[in-house]
Amino acid sequence: MDHETRTLVAGRLLAAYESREPLEPLTSTYEGMTLEDSYAIQLLQIEQRLAAGRTVQGHKVGLTSAAMQRLLGVTEPDYGHLLxxxxxxxxxxxxVGTFLQPRVEPEIAFVLKKPLKGPGVTAHEALRAVDFVLPALEIVDSRIRDWTIGLLDTIADNASSGAVVLGSTPTAVDAVDLRLAGATFHRNGQVVGTGAGGAVLGSPLNSLVWLANTVGARGITLEAGHVVLPGAVCAMAPVAVGDTFTATFAGLGSVTARFV
Structure with missing residues (x-):
């Protein structure tokens, strides 16, 4: 894609937030679209949001489960920006009306106390940069019709980001085994999922390291105070008006999102 086409696609995705009208899959509309095209389209949208007064408050990592990677035929995650x-x-x-096709998934969020910039970030360096962890619910959303997405579609669409709800119980990262922290995911009081931190690339820490090194290679730093969503511990659930979702993590507390 040339810059003009990337700008056009970014504008169409931004317009979908306002119109609530999803787009057809980008990869079926724009033949020859590449990974670099997708990340460039994502960044063009972020730049426009920043110019309008928004600020980056963190990043999210997607496609961290083996099942999702198999589904999309990929071998590594992707990332998006949190505004x-x-x-x-x-x-x-x-x-609910502020989204197009919202779904919710539970995650263990990192909050950083100092910057992380790759490449070359190690696990112990990443741990030293974490201030605390929080239970979190990510509201994922897609501007692509019926969630008919491939890797390039979701990357261009800011990794299918929607919103974030953070819990209120900060926990020191060395006070919990992130791999074994189990979660129970409820929708309106009924269990809709269970999982543990190990579902996220073997450990949410691995996701943080991957993110720091991947965005670092693109000149991006994970800043102090920023939130990192490393990936879901179980499958996402669809959202309807009136729903209440709660994720309870062993050793981390709970977090609740209520939709109207």
């Missing part, structure tokens, strides 16, 4: 207006307070009403 300030993505963050919602737990228990406070979240309007």
């Amino acid at each position: 300030d207006d993505f963050f919602h307070l737990e228990h406070m009403p979240i309007p």
